[in-house]
Amino acid sequence: MKRKILLLLANGFETYEASVFIDVMGWNLIDGDGTTILESCGFTKEVNSSFGQRMVVDHLIDDIDVNDYDALAIPGGFEEYDFYDEAYDERFSEIIREFKKQDKIIASVCVGSLAIGKSGILTGKNGTTYSLKPKRQEALRSFHVNVINEPVVVDDNIITSWDPSTGIDVALMLLERLTSSKNAVHIRDIMGFSRKYNK
16 A cells, blocks of 8 residues: 655755655665655745755645645745745645644654644644754744654654754654654665764
8 A cells, every 4th residue: 555745845945855754765665665656735836945956846735635645845945045934834734734633654863843833733733943043943833733852753743853854764764654654774784874883
């Protein structure tokens, strides 16, 4: 059975944080259990990243039917590239709320959690976000989230994390929840993330 992941992109998204989901699900499709398919969406067919790269998405946000997907992935982005203009948009929030209503997994990296907080589904729950600028944690608290100063925080089916370094772990955690622990370990191994290098 195929598992479909929706990669929800706001203008100004961080490329690396999006790419971890693309790569992990792609590696699993080819060299893992073959069950994961990732599709992307945005407000426009072409979405700009934080550093000026452009990505052509599969779908427009208004055309998304949440019933077609098993999980949602949200990368963070930069204020300097207007990330919050779309990440805080009501249509963005509505997609997030609909995934939560259907009790589907929602995974975010870095300030992607602020979009989740804005949607209201983290109210009274634990979460984390970028920790090296206190204003990001303060923003998450303003959405009535119990901010935990840890790299990755899971509450119910919602995964949040605190900076780009956690991206691969979040993507693999999402894969584990969609498939199995054994399969996620296999993908971590063949992607080389289990190796330790001498400096």
